Amino acid sequence: MDLSFTPEERAFREEMRRFFRTEIPAEIREKAGKGEHVSKADLITTQQAMNKAGLATPHWPRAWGGRDWTPVQTYIWLDEMQTNSVPAPLAFNTSMVGPVIAEFGSEAQKQRFLPATANLDIWWCQGFSEPGAGSDLAGLRTSAVRDGDEWVVNGQKTWTTLAQHADWIFCLCRTDPNAAKKQQGISFILIDMKTPGITVRPIQTLDGGHEVNEVWFDEVRVPYENLVGEENKGWDYAKFLLGNERTGIARVGVSKARLLRLRELAKLERIGDKPLIEDRHFREKLTALEIELRALEMTQLRVVAGERDRPRGVPNPMSSILKLKGSEIQQATTELLMELVGPYAMPYHAGAEPEGDNDPQSIGPEYAAEAAPTYFNWRKISIYGGSNEIQRNILAKAILGF
């Protein structure tokens, strides 16, 4: 048992840190660190810089830009990215559809999509959830019916993140309504968002932002060749996709950056006749959260180290612990920022909306503007990507054997 990093691992960390701090524009990292809106252009700039350096898709197969890193290297890469407030490569591209195409797609699909996906030349969104199929994803009803060389797709997807930016959507569609189990009879289909019959309707989130959408399919005709892998095997690919790369889910680096920032801001904010950072109650709350985070960081490392001995693509149920605790800590940082800010958490800044045009810094201290929107918006963290209730069900079954 050796709980320290090897010299090679430490050198690798230095390399990553240097890359992120010099090659990703400071203004993008600063915006992300403050919780401000990061634009589509910023995300593209970031991912293309990473892709150029071979750092956007390290976990892909080597032939398509992967790096064959150890789990620890992948962890370090992610940790440095998060700690330095670098927006991650678009997960829909690099963690979701990319690996699925690389594993199950045809050679033509790989050629056509993988380089563009890695470079964010194509922006993907995910068509999984439906109004009646959230936690119970297998209950989905969007249908794809074969008609000669085409699929005809009808139905509705929801919670489609950043669909307003997307060029393509990867969809789970029901292709055999008569299958014995509802997990069967589902196919994984790639659809160009410019196809006639697709309507995107924005859903405004609590903070006033526009991140998610409903996507409607009305007699949408899709080339048959856009099917990935085999017909009716979509559920297997979706499981593969969801099991992929789960260790980043704790977002330890993100929380670390936020906690360090909270400590700095608490020096600026005053309570009574002294800075807030000298208030014992506040310090104790902050410190208690830091302790939880250090423990979680270690839990994450244990999961990362365990990856070595696990079959690829099979999710480690321990990662559900990372999701549970990681979401609690992230949400707690937003509560602490609300408390830190005090009365100036109240003003609503239109500038907090993506593409808004107000100046969010004009009311109260600059750092106050993002407090409430982040608090409201981040309630989603314990809901999406498998709600915390679902994570508990997974742990009860897979680890405790109930």
Add this chain to the structure above:
Amino acid sequence: MDLSFTPEERAFREEMRRFFRTEIPAEIREKAGKGEHVSKADLITTQQAMNKAGLATPHWPRAWGGRDWTPVQTYIWLDEMQTNSVPAPLAFNTSMVGPVIAEFGSEAQKQRFLPATANLDIWWCQGFSEPGAGSDLAGLRTSAVRDGDEWVVNGQKTWTTLAQHADWIFCLCRTDPNAAKKQQGISFILIDMKTPGITVRPIQTLDGGHEVNEVWFDEVRVPYENLVGEENKGWDYAKFLLGNERTGIARVGVSKARLLRLRELAKLERIGDKPLIEDRHFREKLTALEIELRALEMTQLRVVAGERDRPRGVPNPMSSILKLKGSEIQQATTELLMELVGPYAMPYHAGAEPEGDNDPQSIGPEYAAEAAPTYFNWRKISIYGGSNEIQRNILAKAILGF
């Protein structure tokens, strides 16, 4: 809406307070207030003093010593009793078997048992729980088979509180094993603890105390006339019994006395260079608990006031809230005392055991001796009398309609 007490109610409170402070020996109240062991003799002394003044069984029918008080008066009586650390009349007698005999018993049973029960000349214990029937009480298996003028009882009861002191036990026994539902076919039978075939085995609780027992029945022959009410109707009487007088369950007065005591003790205990009471963290914890208790006191008053409009003997599901929150607060006071005491919570004082012979005051400060035993012992509060999980089930069904 008038949220203050009437002058009559305030005068009544004064009367109760005066009675409890003058008529109940100070040394008994002091022992109870400190959480020290209160002996059988102390309990008898207290209850007999109360009975003499007509204050042991105010909620009984008037003919048998009841007082026809309003719910608010009953609440005040209880609140003053608890706040002044007066040991309550033995619940098995006055809240459980007494009201059942008064409501469903024969005239002969009333004559024979009620006066002696009120005066604690008979000490009752409760034979309900069994090893296989805890939360699921209706699953009980102790049998009573009629044999001429007698019942023959076989089986095992458990968690029988203070059975070692008891003269009589009231038992739920299965008298019709073929009944359609398991709640049917149960009878309510009174059994003299001196009857041959009864064995009492002590169960030692975590604090080292002896409060509960197993009671074994081996071919125990009981006069048929000791059946209360009708054969096979025992479940109804048990429900009546459990629904009786639930507002005291929050034990607000007990917690109030403990919190006031904690505040006093925190002046004696030192942390660093100052008294613990000046430690901000400790004060805030104490104050937060006081706030919860004030809210609970008000919740209790709301339930009490609502009693007026409810049928007698039907438990108000709101009283489950009193149990849930009341147990949390009581347990929190024990944690706070542990924290207050510090290292001197560690010594185990044999004197803390009932009838023990050591001097518990010889190690560390006097008030430290009860800290850990009470913390350990009071974990039971959220388990017995319908565990908190059962209370949640009741609320989910009865109030939320699930």
Add this chain to the structure above:
Amino acid sequence: MDFDLNDDQRLLKDSVERLITDKYGFDQRRANMAAPGGWSRTMWAQFAELGLLGLPFAEEHGGFGGGPVEAMIVAEAFGRGLVLEPYLATVILGGGLIRRAGDAATQASLLPQIASGELLLAFAHVEPQSRYELHNVATIARQDGARWRLEGDKGVVLHGDCANKILVTARTAGSTRDRTGIGLFLVDVPGEGVSVRGYPTQDGLRAAEVSLAGATGIPLGDPANALPAIERVVDEALAFLAAEAVGVMAAMHASTVDYMKQRKQFGRAIGDFQALQHRAVDMLVLLEQARSMALLATMMVAEDDPVERHKVAAAAKVQIGRSGRKLGQEAVQLHGGIGVTMEYMVGHYFKRMSMIEILFGDADTHLAQLAEGSGVLEAA
């Protein structure tokens, strides 16, 4: 001891609740929010008509002599409706300050105007450095002949952008955190040296930043010692907010329970899952404890002893703040995805609850202050 409403109170409750049910649905509320100024003058006229705007005032001032229980009834109903109109700012805070600090003539002149709906008020106390301290006042009031002139910046003034008059705390003596030397001044808007910048708050209500550069202010009561009256009125506002919070929490809880009964996953209503049922029960306990504290605050807010009065008001704010946050987070969580959108009422309740947490001091602030004292229990 009697928790029942009397006939008048029941009538009040029925009529306010009917108003909310009929006129404050999700879409109507959104329409009100889109109206100029962010709230509905039509609703305001209806409040006046129902007598709500004069509710706490004496009959001679066009009011109904309502007490804390009446205020509680209105607050709870407004909580359920997420009412946007400036009732707290104008009636509870503005009207309260005039009643508690103003002389007879001022009362006679202004209170009827509030009751009729003509006069809108706001209370400006927050400053960039003050956080939640009412006595933390850097704004200066200087005598200039017969007039007082004010100099300073006030922030997050509730409904400050619609007020005809703003009640401003300003220092006439002492240093920034002294408890004495604080005055309360009526400032006309618009007026010379007054600049008001309005904006929406996170819950869809309104507030403003107010800059005073030599603005004229008319003192309300003793210009050197207005703090006791201010603290009294803020305690009344805390009791009002506690009751409003109960309305908000009750609505969130009811919505959650309903949703759990309707929403199906894995072939059954999610309300069939025991783990979720128990969480709904824990929410119920939070709600009932909060309701109890709101009742207690209502009962004690008329208390003349400022220490006892404030103790309970502050304790209620702690209870409401903690219960409300937890309950609100659970309500959103149990609604799942739609809980974090603007399209479902529960999120709006959650946002209002979050702002109530902040108003006049969050739970930690009040707990810290209470902990300095001798506890909140009544000694035996």
Add this chain to the structure above:
Amino acid sequence: MDFDLNDDQRLLKDSVERLITDKYGFDQRRANMAAPGGWSRTMWAQFAELGLLGLPFAEEHGGFGGGPVEAMIVAEAFGRGLVLEPYLATVILGGGLIRRAGDAATQASLLPQIASGELLLAFAHVEPQSRYELHNVATIARQDGARWRLEGDKGVVLHGDCANKILVTARTAGSTRDRTGIGLFLVDVPGEGVSVRGYPTQDGLRAAEVSLAGATGIPLGDPANALPAIERVVDEALAFLAAEAVGVMAAMHASTVDYMKQRKQFGRAIGDFQALQHRAVDMLVLLEQARSMALLATMMVAEDDPVERHKVAAAAKVQIGRSGRKLGQEAVQLHGGIGVTMEYMVGHYFKRMSMIEILFGDADTHLAQLAEGSGVLEAA
């Protein structure tokens, strides 16, 4: 970065766990507790035979040169077994103090005696006024010719009633809470001026009150500045206790899950109830977070920088204390009635956990102290 044990460590783990499984069942433990002095000399001899008593010492001192990972392995297994013997007192604290504060000759003389099982030690630092402060020392050491004489009262000395020598903190200069002027003295027992009153602790282990009335003490290291060595050893003890707590918690959790699968109510295993399953999951999260912190403390305890070392040891104590309390309470609750009796192991785990919470400072105490510093995160 590698969480796997090496071959020697795996061997150690196997043999200690086998010992616990074979020799430390519920009934055997009860028998050990009933032995004279409250623990088993036979077990102690077996520990010596297995090399456990010399584990952390150099080979030249009869030891095995084990490091923090080896200590962690032993601690976790002892936690599962609820071991009663004075390992913490003698090997970790006593042996640690001799290694960190003693000169070469003392080490050469005493460490082999510990390793062989002949020498039992105890560490006396708590005083009636000290609470958890190691530097809060009122006991006085005075030079009397060539000898040091000690005067004062020490409380809750772990296994002080069986020790042949007690290591006593005493003040040679300064006032009660000064960080300097503290010495560490070896006191022989029995000895003139030493009175020891033993008693069981709440977890069934032993402790003693020790009175010193002119007792002779031999200084270990610098009599004016022993605190740094003491703090280092206490950090080692904290890491040990964290690992022991993980053993205790893991056992409580496993017992709870087993019980839930076996215990039937309402015609089904209580483990079928989803609300209880989710609570068992929350316990798992507490356990794994505690395990992570114990690992971190193990990793950092050999750190020479006392600030960084103590920070992690204290953070581990906070984590263990909070997780352990919550997990323990849930374990008892989910066991129902039998959880609060002496008849089932879970209650004994709960009691040991409660005492671990207290030893060398509870969670609140360490959190308060950590909060004075600059946080526990490593800056990027």
